[in-house]
Amino acid sequence: MDWSQANAACDALTENEESLTRDIVTRLAEKWTLWTLAVLAESEAPLRFSRVMEQVEGVSQKSLTKVLRQLERDGLVTRAVFAEVPPRVEYAITELALDMLDLLHPLWQWATVHVGTFQAAHAAYDKKRPAA
């Protein structure tokens, strides 16, 4: 593991930039963010608000709105409003977000591959500490 490389990249950032980097990564792991991005990534065409909400199963309108707003602000999705009746709003994923998902893919694969390892680790731990 070449941690000097990672540290060099980190040290080059101002405190403000480092904070922002942390925020971005943290935000990606919030409850509905990745799921929403995945839905938009799987769709070839832009999706209306209702279609996204159907596919991100269990999300509330409020939370989905918040997540989409944040993603838009981060430049990870685009939001297009059409002045029609009834109103239409379409969301689409950006290239930036697709790049990021590519990077995230190995991590997800790692997690799926090691699911059995984690189940075993949990079982062993719970046996040692039944109280917890």
Next chain:
Amino acid sequence: MDWSQANAACDALTENEESLTRDIVTRLAEKWTLWTLAVLAESEAPLRFSRVMEQVEGVSQKSLTKVLRQLERDGLVTRAVFAEVPPRVEYAITELALDMLDLLHPLWQWATVHVGTFQAAHAAYDKKRPAA
């Protein structure tokens, strides 16, 4: 983007396994988890609780304890208790966790590289929606 590949890996999991996978990834992004792992990864030798807390700047005892317990349960760190006076507890990172950090590295680099992009995106967004 080859999403069929990602979907194939996902579809092979039971609902329970998929839930666990999601939990693992989510946990990695919790406030102090990655920072703690990074500290343990940088150290060649196992670290005592106090040493970890010194280096994970700003973490409370409570949060650090919780994070370390969870990491131990996931098999990402080991915890060794020495029956001495005063008590000594040493934490070390596992190979499994080091593998994971390797996979995570590109994502972190991506975030640092695009910090400027995000700042610009935020500025543009806030200009368009000053109310928000």
Next chain:
DNA sequence: CTGCATCCGTTACGATACTG
């Protein structure tokens, strides 16, 4: 030294009702 228990403020989330 380690780390658990408790209190407390903040934030996240969901349900519901309402607006352009």
Next chain:
DNA sequence: CAGTATCGTAACGGATGCAG
């Protein structure tokens, strides 16, 4: 259809005090 406003609940995280 696509939100906004409001409310109530639950989880999170920090500070403090105490025990082994």
